[in-house]
Amino acid sequence: MHIDVNSAYLSWESVYRLQHGSTLDLREIPSVVGGDPVSRHGIVLAKSIPAKKYKIKTGESIFSALQKCPSLVIVPPRYDLYLQCSNSLIQLLEEYSPAIQRYSVDECFLDYTNMECHFGSPLSAAHAIKERIKTELGFTVNIGISSNKLLAKMASDFEKPDKIHTLYPHEIGEKMWPLPVEDLFMVGRATAPKLRRLGIYTIGELAKANPKFLYQHLKSHGILVWNFANGIENSSVTKEKSAPVKGIGNSTTISFDVTDRRTAHLILLSLVETVAMRLRNEECCAKLISIYIKTNDFRHYSHQRKIETATDCTNHIFKYACKLFDEAWKGEPIRHLGVRVSELCSNQFAQLSLFDASDTQKQKAVDKSIDALRLRYGSRVVFRASFLHSRLKPITGGVMEEDYPIMSSIL
DNA sequence: TCTGGGGTCCTAGGACCC
DNA sequence: TCTGGGGTCCTAGGACCC
Structure with a gap:
């Protein structure tokens, strides 16, 4: 399973405020967590779903976000709070598996192998986990389920928020291949245009491309993304100390x-x-x-x-x-x-x-x-x-x- | 008052060795 | 009378992720 906190910084700030007497839920209005432009730290770090409707993007300047939505509410980042929320999340997840890998402050992998006898099918366990996080910690997550980390991560990125998706190998053709190639993990803003120049626009087209051809144009990275497009990935869920x-x-x-x-x-x-x-x-x-x-x-x-x-x-x-x-x-x-x-x-x-x-x-x-x-x-x-x-x-x-x-x- | 900060991995090219 | 080929180590820069 890949567990991904929805709009993490913004959700956590919002939960904190609600717990401390605020009646306004930042998640329900156009809002962002962002730095201070006066000190030249002015970029959007996280956005609410209403802010997303104004086409505000993570990483863009506060200046341009305000042009898109003048009534935008901007709150400063608080990394110590995020760390505490992240720790609470990990603590809860550890009840469901001894193998948790913290991928970042708001994402982790959970190895559910051999855990069915305790908590039921992966899908029902994921539902239990998601609901407990929502009621006990106050924020929502997406959970992706599959047989490897790459597919689980791709699955958690499907429809948001507060959703569970599976992406088992037999579902790749239907759920992953129609997506634009830039949605694939490790296809970023440099690789995507290169692939498009080669006539590859979807993950499915990448999957069916000739790996030798990809190697010629993208070196080893070409082979990596070809494997990912085919759902091939076999790294293990490693505890932090081993990395x-x-x-x-x-x-x-x-x-x-x-x-x-x-x-x-x-x-x-x-x-x-x-x-x-x-x-x-x-x-x-x-x-x-x-x-x-x-x-x-x-x-x-x-x-x-x-x-x-x-x-x-x-x-x-x-x-x-x-x-x-x-x-x-x-x-x-x-x-x-x-x-x-x-x-x-x-x-x-x-x-x-x-x-x-x-x-x-x-x-x-x-x-x-x-x-x-x-x-x-x-x-x-x-x-x-x-x-x-x-x-x-x-x-x-x-x-x-x-x-x-x-x-x-x-x- | 436009554009952050923390990471990992890969590649090219040059120096140097035998 | 003219410059190979194998290797390692080092630095710079760029790709990707959150």
Whole structure:
């Protein structure tokens, strides 16, 4: 089964408001969850079904959404709330199977294999699950049922909201093949036009195409989407622990254009604070550091380097990030900056360098103390003096629990 | 006051090795 | 008298997902 929360961010915000005395259900009016255009975060993250009727699309600017519907209600995102709602959902689903895979904050897979003896047929179990989520948690989901994850996911994307669909292999021809090719998982805005240029408009036409022909034009991705169009996919429902994290990144659009190195470095520091904290929380060190620059005309480039000794120290990662930035930046006004670490390894053992007059032990001790303080008293309890009077946030990213009251009762 | 942020995977091309 | 072929590793960039 693939379980997909309908308009997740918007539903969750709406449920929260109803539980806290609001009489207005955001799901019943044209509304969106969106960022603040003043700080240049103005895009639609989720929309209500009435908003969808105005042809408002996820990812479009708030500016253009307001042109389509001037009375649109816009609410800010609250990621800590979404995480709590997501956790409540997982907790409920775990009553029905030990094998749950969280695909994202609002989607997961549930392996129902060998569970019929406990909860009946997949269809009746799905109905029970869907109704319990609605009555106990207050939001609706779509559930897709099939014999593999790809087909279950395709099925949950059929008619919404609050619906259950099956897409077993014998139903592919009837339910999936008539759909436009861009509805297929992994056919995005670059692949769809390529396929159409090849005369392939529906998933069925893709399924019947010659895979060698697809390989010639789309390389391995052509084979992947041909398999998907034929319902061929055999990955297992894996618990989160068996899928270790490959990299950790943090990036931000700055509310003004950055034109000087010093400010850019400060923003990199505020990003690295979060990246390094999360890296240590995963008990990992990183061997590859990269930075990403988006200029005010929306062009972007990146620069990365593999480092000699894997590290998890805030100051070390910051130092590399600044060096990479200085090497890469061509001087254009900067809209957005990002830092990412990857090629992770365990932090339990470290290769020491003969030549590095290393302060690593001291850095680790400082990081450990600061992490403990922030965990206990909140992330803004200690911050760098270089941010004083800078009007920049000393820490960027992460879910700041203390900004919001803990969600009550039902969830 | 137009256009976010978190990921994973793949490919091309160059450096370098034998 | 003229430049092969096999491999690995690294970096940049782009595709896809939510």
